[in-house]
Amino acid sequence: MGNQTPLYNAHVRMGAKIVDFAGWEMPIQYGSMLEEHRTVRSAAGMFDVSHMTVIDLTGSQVRACLKKLLANDVDRLQEAGKALYSCMLNAQGGVIDDLITYFINEDWFRLVVNAATRDKDLDWINQQAAAFDVTVTERPEMAMIAVQGPSARELTLKVLDAKYQGASELKPFYAFVEGIGPDDWFVARTGYTGEDGFEIMLPAAEADAFWQALADAGVKPIGLGARDTLRLEAGMNLYGTDMTEETTPLVSGLGWTIAWEPAARDFIGRAALATQKESGVPQKFVGLVLEGKGVLRNHMKVITDQGEGEITSGSFSPTMNGSIALARIPAGVTADKVTVDIRGKEVTARIVKPPFVRNGEVKV
Numbered sequence: 001m002g003n004q005t006p007l008y009n010a011h012v013r014m015g016a017k018i019v020d021f022a023g024w025e026m027p028i029q030y031g032s033m034l035e036e037h038r039t040v041r042s043a044a045g046m047f048d049v050s051h052m053t054v055i056d057l058t059g060s061q062v063r064a065c066l067k068k069l070l071a072n073d074v075d076r077l078q079e080a081g082k083a084l085y086s087c088m089l090n091a092q093g094g095v096i097d098d099l100i101t102y103f104i105n106e107d108w109f110r111l112v113v114n115a116a117t118r119d120k121d122l123d124w125i126n127q128q129a130a131a132f133d134v135t136v137t138e139r140p141e142m143a144m145i146a147v148q149g150p151s152a153r154e155l156t157l158k159v160l161d162a163k164y165q166g167a168s169e170l171k172p173f174y175a176f177v178e179g180i181g182p183d184d185w186f187v188a189r190t191g192y193t194g195e196d197g198f199e200i201m202l203p204a205a206e207a208d209a210f211w212q213a214l215a216d217a218g219v220k221p222i223g224l225g226a227r228d229t230l231r232l233e234a235g236m237n238l239y240g241t242d243m244t245e246e247t248t249p250l251v252s253g254l255g256w257t258i259a260w261e262p263a264a265r266d267f268i269g270r271a272a273l274a275t276q277k278e279s280g281v282p283q284k285f286v287g288l289v290l291e292g293k294g295v296l297r298n299h300m301k302v303i304t305d306q307g308e309g310e311i312t313s314g315s316f317s318p319t320m321n322g323s324i325a326l327a328r329i330p331a332g333v334t335a336d337k338v339t340v341d342i343r344g345k346e347v348t349a350r351i352v353k354p355p356f357v358r359n360g361e362v363k364v
Contacts, residue, residue: 001025005050006143006204010211014221021224022116024051029223036226037318040193041360044149044156045222046214051115054139054201055122056182057129062109065132066101069125071249071267073259077103081170081177083190086257087249088113088124089269093276094245095252097121098237100190104177110186112144112199114239128268139182143207145200147219148230150360152197153189159213160187167198192227194234194358229315232324235287235354241298242285242312242326250276251328253285253354281331283309287354288325288340289364292347296325301341302349306330311340319357326354 002025011018016027027048029036039045057065066074072086082103088096097117102110113121122138129136147156157168167176167187175188186201202210215221228238235253237243243252250258250273258273259265288311290296296314303309309329317324329338329351339346352364 003051005048006207007048007050007145007211010208011048011221014215016221016223019224022051024115026051027221027223029225030221033223033225033229034318036220036222037229039220040149040195040222040226040230041319041357042150044147044151044197044219045226046211046219047146047148047222047227048144048211049146049199050143050204050207052144053113053115053118053121054142054144055111055113055125056137056139057109057111057125057134058107058137059132059134060107061132062107062134065129065134066109067265068132068267069128070101071258071269071273073265074101074103074109076259077101079174080104081175083173083175083188087243087254088121089249089267089273090245091269091272093248093250093269093272095239095243095247095249095254096124096245098239098243098254102175102177102186102188108182116240139201141204142201143204145202145207145211145214146191146197147200147214148191148193148195148197150195152195152219155217155219156198156200156214159210159217161185172196192234192236193230194236194355195230195360229318232313232315232326233317233319233355233357235326235356237326238313247328248273248276250281251283251285253326283328284331284333285326285328287352287356287364288314288327288338288349289320289352289356290323290325290340290347290349291337294323294342294345294347296323296340296342296349300325302327302329303339303341303346304329304333305335306332309338317356319360320362324356325349
């Protein structure tokens with residue numbers, strides 16, 4: 001039996017199909033994945049993401065530590081509650097994980113990292129933190145619920161405690177941190193679907209009641225299946241498929257997350273990225289829209305006039321009613337179309353710039 005989140009019983013109660021995901025027993029769907037996907041695009045859905053790892057970094061040198069640890073620059077975080085997306089790299093420039101960092105105050109930053117990378121992330125962070133006398137505290141006693149969709153914020157605010165109503169004024173990629181402590185609810189205007197909404201960290205003991213309150217307010221439970229098609233439509237990378245320790249941000253469509261300035265900031269992996277950039281990045285990361293019949297899947301071969309590439313994430317897009325993918329192809333490709341080998345048949349796909357869908361609208 002795998003690990004269970006504080007919401008496991010709620011999933012069973014609501015009829016979810018449970019599967020193993022990174023060692024956790026998680027809901028893949030409650031009914032139709034297609035309908036769950038469309039619910040998030042048109043109304044509001046809620047996801048149990050309590051399997052993700054919340055880590056608090058505290059101490060007077062936390063900012064200095066994170067400037068070394070992350071490819072993006074935490075000096076961009078100057079307002080309390082501001083969030084930053086970044087990759088955490090090894091010395092070779094490979095992606096150990098992608099994560100979100102929240103600035104609460106100068107002595108307290110909060111990270112949210114992926115479930116499948118928990119052990120190696122904690123080991124790596126602890127190694128780097130030791131040189132800065134930073135305390136690393138995992139928060140397994142916290143649950144995490146994401147509420148996403150056009151109606152998500154409105155419905156969530158109806159059931160949030162009065163103490164957190166200030167979250168109604170949050171700008172995107174900010175968290176409500178006024179007057180909160182480490183054990184309080186943490187409401188952030190972030191997400192992984194391409195829709196507006198909140199991600200809420202809260203004490204595990206209070207998660208089931210809040211989940212039910214959201215359901216009573218009209219928010220539908222959504223499984224991991226729809227979460228994956230939603231994030232793919234939004235052009236958001238998935239760790240382990242779109243980037244790994246063997247790939248750099250430069251070949252994973254994440255060059256925008258690298259803060260090259262100031263030049264004196266020597267973050268881990270910088271030298272390797274600079275070398276790759278100077279010698280010429282060999283591949284580029286693109287979106288594909290299939291023009292023929294079939295479904296694009298992970299690891300399918302992409303055929304170009306400059307050599308072969310590979311699909312990293314592919315699926316059917318419910319919003320576009322067709323198949324889409326993220327792919328890594330040779331950097332020299334200038335054509336606007338490629339072919340994909342689908343079970344021995346070559347099918348044409350159009351090259352586009354993600355996202356495919358954002359805030360319910362097709363963008364390609």
